[in-house]
Amino acid sequence: MDTDVTTPVDRAAPDAVTHVVVMGVAGSGKTTVAALLAERLGVTYAEADQFHPPANIAKMTAGTPLTDDDRAPWLATIRDWLSAEADAGRPGVVTCSALRRAYRDVLRGAHGRVRFVHLDGPPELLAERMGGRTGHFMPATLLPSQLATLEPLGADEDGTTVSVAAEPADIVDTVVDRLHLG
Template sequence: MVQPAAIVVVMGVSGSGKTTLGLALAERHGFHFLDADDFHPPENVAKMRVGIALDDADRAPWLARLAALLKDAAGRGEPTVLACSALKVSYRAILAAASPDMLFVLLQGDPAILAARLGARRGHYMPPSLLASQLATLEIPVPGQATLILDCQQPVTELCEAVVARLGLPVPGVEISPVQA
């Protein structure tokens, strides 16, 4: 029997560091990394490139594909982290159906810092002009068993440690001594 895999969705608006944290979890803790941006259909990318915000109809097939990828990873027992905006409760519900033990990690930050990050980013189709629409769309999850809310300005090592601790996974380089009788 395959053991349940850790499935993590690192979420938030553009510029919050989703990809950075996802790649760090992959590199340091062995997660398979998926970037939701890589799975947008060309029509979505074209809209965003010219500054048009996506609507629910645009996102529906994209979210269904992401959920299928996560379900496959969970079925194979492959720890996976997905960097995905997942701005609305309804979007997260679609993703959450892929794995009952999924953890959502919301990276939050000051809008001015997010805008500065987006302004410094090169080669990405998401223009800084769409940040305001993303912030307006974002439905903040209620902290709870399946949600971890972190400040995106924290060092990536601290963000990784918070996620790994929440999942109850061992932290590399930290030995756990056996209990002495």
């Protein structure tokens, strides 16, 4: 019996899909870097802020930090989006603050391989960036609470930490190189 049958494959198996979560505190450049990375890799991109329910956005707009209870359904929705992409054979890039390991554990529950890129920078630079942006619901007053909540990637977590001091295109080059993407 001939077992060497070639069939056309138009998508990867869900467990063969690799997703990238671009994480970090507000002002770290997640949106810019993730969009450039997704474009470079030719994959689907999603902005985690789009997954927040209106109540979360209202809290943050008012300068009130989210609680773990506020974040739980948001993180589950992002995880489910990643799983749906993997089930369709598509890798994805998504932004998500993913400040705590427990939050990243939820995201790691998605189908496929979930890797993290932690965009890290000095608080002064992050505050400067937040102060200069317009049209975003996250006020700069929430930066200290985000920095206090942040648990950097552990050595056993699948990902890399990259300085935000470089230009976005250079950051993407570093990510692609370190994670052996593309």
